[in-house]
Amino acid sequence: MSTVNSYLTVAGLGVDVVYKDIKNLHISVYPPVGRVRVAAPQRTTEDAIRLAVVQRLSWIKCQREQLQNADRQTERRMVSGETHYVWGQRYLLDVSRSSGAYGVETKGNTLWLITPPETDATGRFGALDRWYRRELKAAVPALLEKWQPILGVEADRFVVRRMKTKWGTCVTASRTIWLNPELAKKAPRCLEYIVVHELMHLLERGHGEKFVALMDRFLPDWRARRDELNEAPLGYQEWGEDERA
Ligand SMILES: [Zn+2]
Numbered sequence: 001m002s003t004v005n006s007y008l009t010v011a012g013l014g015v016d017v018v019y020k021d022i023k024n025l026h027i028s029v030y031p032p033v034g035r036v037r038v039a040a041p042q043r044t045t046e047d048a049i050r051l052a053v054v055q056r057l058s059w060i061k062c063q064r065e066q067l068q069n070a071d072r073q074t075e076r077r078m079v080s081g082e083t084h085y086v087w088g089q090r091y092l093l094d095v096s097r098s099s100g101a102y103g104v105e106t107k108g109n110t111l112w113l114i115t116p117p118e119t120d121a122t123g124r125f126g127a128l129d130r131w132y133r134r135e136l137k138a139a140v141p142a143l144l145e146k147w148q149p150i151l152g153v154e155a156d157r158f159v160v161r162r163m164k165t166k167w168g169t170c171v172t173a174s175r176t177i178w179l180n181p182e183l184a185k186k187a188p189r190c191l192e193y194i195v196v197h198e199l200m201h202l203l204e205r206g207h208g209e210k211f212v213a214l215m216d217r218f219l220p221d222w223r224a225r226r227d228e229l230n231e232a233p234l235g236y237q238e239w240g241e242d243e244r245a
Contacts (some may be wrong), residue, residue, distance in 0.1 A: 005017055005019045006020055006046075007207055007211075007212055008049065008050065008053075008207075009206060009207045010048065010049075010050050010053040010054060011053070011054060011057055013036055013053070013057075013060065014035070014036070014207055015036045015037070015038055015049075015053055016035070016036070016037045016038070016039070017037075017038045017040060018037065018038070018039050019040055019041070019042050019043075019044070019192055020040070020041070021038050021041075021042060021163065022039060022040075022041050023041060024041070025038060025039065025040045025041065025048075025049070025052050026038070026039040027052065027053065027056055027059075027060065029060055029063035029064060029067065030230060031067050033067075033165050033166070033167070033230060034060075034063065034064030034067050034068065034165060034231045036060055038052065038053065046208075049112075064165065064213035065170075068164055068165070070103070071100075074160055076121070076125060077121055078093070078095065078113075078121040078124035078125050078128070079093070079095060079121075080092075080093055080094050080095050080096055081082060081093065084111050084128070084185075085185040085186070086106060086111065086132075086135070086184065086185060087135075087184065087185075087186070087187060088185075088186055088187030088188070088190070089106075089109075089150040090109065091106060091109055091110060091111035092109060092110055092111065092113050093111050093113060094110050094111065094113070095113050095115070095124060096116060097112060097114045097117075098115060098116060098117045099114045099115075099116070100116055100128045101114075101116075102114065102116070102130075104127070104128060104131040104220070113127060113128055115127055129181065130166070132181050132182075132184040132185065133160045133181045133184070135184040136160050136181055136183055136184040136191070137160055137181060139147070139184070139188065139191060140158055140179065140195065142192075143191065143195045144158070144199075146194065147192075147195060147196055147199055148199065150202065150218065151196075151199050151202075151203065151218065152203075153199055153202040153203055154175070155170075155175050155176065155177045155198075155199060155202065156174060156175040156176060157175075157176050157177075157200055158176065158177040158178070158179060159176060159177075159178050159179070160178075160179050160180075160181050161178045161179070161180070161181075162180060162181055162182075163178065163180050164186055166178075166180065167179070167180045167182070167183060167194050167229060168180060168183075168194040168195070168197065168198045169198065170199070170202065172201060172202060172205060175202060177195070177198040177199070178193075179194065179195075180199075186228075186229055187228060189225050189228070190225055190226075190228055190229040192225070193222050193225035193229065194225055194229070196215070196218065196219050196222070197215065197222070200214055200215060200218070
């Protein structure tokens with residue numbers, strides 16, 4: 001297994017750089033969000049890597065767009081037997097129960113989605129999406145309580161907002177952290193990584209050496225958590241349209 005040796009921001013893109021015993025530099029774009037990774041021969045200079053990324057920027061952007069479009073085309077039918085993820089666990093959807101009120105329950109490996117009779121796929125999808133948002137909103141306060149004193153910073157608020165290419169973002173001017181509701185499908189340690197990452201931006205804006213050093217100090221396994229987050233779950237990854245804040 002190779003290790004990530006550095007992290008650069010090039011033309012607004014976050015780029016992982018892995019140094020290896022190889023002859024030529026490779027650039028790869030990974031699903032689902034289009035993470036960019038450069039494998040570079042040992043002793044390649046940072047400037048050479050930046051140049052290589054800039055030269056292939058239109059190709060990278062094209063790859064990212066394709067990934068995002070491909071994901072959007074994966075329509076959910078919201079029928080019993082479909083696979084859905086909650087906090088990193090795989091569940092099989094069951095829509096066989098109906099009730100006047102919407103409800104979501106997990107039991108064993110079943111994700112029960114209870115809706116009024118004759119709710120269509122869009123209605124079911126919306127009900128499940130609202131539930132994911134509530135799950136995420138409920139999980140975040142404990143993480144802020146844990147990490148704000150450790151890092152010595154405080155966010156003014158956090159909002160759950162769907163973003164096409166980001167798991168989270170930190171608006172430093174308003175000290176607001178935005179979190180993608182898709183995080184409720186990933187393991188809780190992934191959410192913790194994003195919360196720590198975004199809080200860290202209140203200490204350090206960019207992703208430069210100082211930022212990486214802070215992450216290494218406070219959350220030494222952040223790279224493994226990030227890699228886990230960016231691995232597409234087997235089968236399917238759903239990305240809806242950008243929507244309300
Ligand atoms: Zn960041």
